[in-house]
Amino acid sequence: MNMSIYEQTRSAVSELFEKAKLKKGDIIVVGCSTSEVVGAKIGTNSNPDVAGEIFKALHEFAKSRDVFLAVQCCEHLNRAIITERKAVPFCEYVNVKPQPKAGGSLATKAYEGFDEPVAVEEIKADAGLDIGFTMIGMHLKKVAVPLRLDNNKIGCATVLAARTRPKFIGGARAVYDEELL
Numbered sequence: 001m002n003m004s005i006y007e008q009t010r011s012a013v014s015e016l017f018e019k020a021k022l023k024k025g026d027i028i029v030v031g032c033s034t035s036e037v038v039g040a041k042i043g044t045n046s047n048p049d050v051a052g053e054i055f056k057a058l059h060e061f062a063k064s065r066d067v068f069l070a071v072q073c074c075e076h077l078n079r080a081i082i083t084e085r086k087a088v089p090f091c092e093y094v095n096v097k098p099q100p101k102a103g104g105s106l107a108t109k110a111y112e113g114f115d116e117p118v119a120v121e122e123i124k125a126d127a128g129l130d131i132g133f134t135m136i137g138m139h140l141k142k143v144a145v146p147l148r149l150d151n152n153k154i155g156c157a158t159v160l161a162a163r164t165r166p167k168f169i170g171g172a173r174a175v176y177d178e179e180l181l
Helices: 005-020 048-065 105-113
Strands: 027-032 068-072 081-084 117-120 127-131 144-147 157-164
Touching: 005 027, 005 048, 005 127, 005 144, 005 157, 027 048, 027 105, 048 068, 048 105, 068 105, 081 105, 105 117
Parallel strands: 027 068, 027 127
Antiparallel strands: 068 081, 081 117, 127 157, 144 157
16 A cells, blocks of 8 residues: 555654654654655755645644654755744754755745744754654764664655663663663
């Protein structure tokens, strides 16, 4: 059965949510090349319509689970983040409005679709989806742990996923909370 872009995205983010054991208030960062989703090379075929379907699935899911969505811009905006103001109340905002060719189509849709969009230079997310090799690692908390998704394709793009866990500190006598692993 062929799933739509919306359904593939919803399936991937739902699987991430479960496998990462996310909870209310956590942040999911998503980087996306719509070029890769439609079968082209990253950065060559930005597609606002595809971005609209992906954003709709991500945004609806995030709202339904009380988590925050953060969308990574492309390298032309130094991989800045577009998110809701309430997700980053203490961050310093930057002044940029993404466009399909400078920020990317998904970041543009996020800026248009969030209630109070803000741009920040960085975020420390609890988990993330990388749709089409967009390199989201700089926006994950330490320590990132790769997740193998069953739903690892959106269109033609490969979907990579990660969750985070707190750093281990201490030495030979340290004891760790198994729930945080």
